[in-house]
Amino acid sequence: MLMYLQMIDGPAARDKFEILYDEYLGLMLYVAENILGNRQDAEDVAHDAFLSIMENLEKISEPKCPKTKTYIATITENKAIDLYRKKQRLSQEGLDETMPGAVVPYAGENSLAQCILKLPARYREWILLKYHQGYTNQELEEILGISRAAIYKLDQRARSFLEDLCRKEGIL
Amino acid sequence: MISEERLRQAAQEAGEALLESLPDPADCDASTSLEFQAKMAKLFRKNHRRPIRQMLRFAACMMLVLTVSVSAVLGVSTEARDFVFGWVSARIEGA
Numbered sequence: 308m309l310m311y312l313q314m315i316d317g318p319a320a321r322d323k324f325e326i327l328y329d330e331y332l333g334l335m336l337y338v339a340e341n342i343l344g345n346r347q348d349a350e351d352v353a354h355d356a357f358l359s360i361m362e363n364l365e366k367i368s369e370p371k372c373p374k375t376k377t378y379i380a381t382i383t384e385n386k387a388i389d390l391y392r393k394k395q396r397l398s399q400e401g402l403d404e405t406m407p408g409a410v411v412p413y414a415g416e417n418s419l420a421q422c423i424l425k426l427p428a429r430y431r432e433w434i435l436l437k438y439h440q441g442y443t444n445q446e447l448e449e450i451l452g453i454s455r456a457a458i459y460k461l462d463q464r465a466r467s468f469l470e471d472l473c474r475k476e477g478i479l
Numbered sequence: 480m481i482s483e484e485r486l487r488q489a490a491q492e493a494g495e496a497l498l499e500s501l502p503d504p505a506d507c508d509a510s511t512s513l514e515f516q517a518k519m520a521k522l523f524r525k526n527h528r529r530p531i532r533q534m535l536r537f538a539a540c541m542m543l544v545l546t547v548s549v550s551a552v553l554g555v556s557t558e559a560r561d562f563v564f565g566w567v568s569a570r571i572e573g574a
Binding site: 328332333346417470479 | 487493496498502504505508511512526529
């Protein structure tokens with residue numbers, strides 16, 4: 308009972324949401340506009356992303372930190388891809404394999420990190436949410452709003468695609 | 480096969496590279512349409528009502544637990560049933 312009472316948000320949650328809005332709205336519009344190419348769709352995506360963020364507010368511990376910035380950008384990218392898919396009437400699977408993520412320059416020496424950055428957007432965001440942000444499959448079900456079966460499938464496909472890419476690059 | 484640990488380390492580096500590639504939020508254009516502002520105002524109101532909704536949900540859960548527990552006890556124990564029905568009868572006759 309105490310645990311449940313602790314989950315009930317107070318003014319702090321409201322403040323957190325407002326801080327996130329003030330801090331990251333511009334960034335979210337920038338990320339979405341880069342994928343969708345127009346401002347109106349970018350605004351729709353930002354709204355959807357805020358809705359998802361609000362429902363998972365307890366998963367953000369500190370509103371102004373690098374981890375939150377990456378989380379917000381990843382969620383926005385995910386929502387932008389969803390909207391893009393709807394508009395193009397593409398199947399989920401086909402798009403997952405083909406939609407490239409934004410180009411991220413990487414000067415480090417970790418070849419696996421290089422391969423992760425080369426993954427299609429959907430797979431890259433999955434790997435980053437799971438292995439960089441550290442969310443569990445159950446948390447990702449809520450964040451991405453997809454079923455357990457879809458989560459399992461996404462995990463399998465992302466890892467398999469990454470392994471194929473690593474083989475091509477001669478890492479594996 | 481890529482080990483979980485190796486993947487975690489690489490994802491850490493990839494995440495940092497992604498972070499560096501993102502512009503500073505303060506440098507991004509945050510101007511929005513009136514339509515968007517109206518939708519967000521609605522969302523803010525919804526967020527403000529969250530604690531009330533959560534309290535109501537909590538109260539509903541407690542009521543459900545109580546109802547199920549009392550029903551279970553009444554279903555199993557004849558003494559409890561006699562006591563409750565006796566008390567109810569006494570209240571009705573007294574009224």
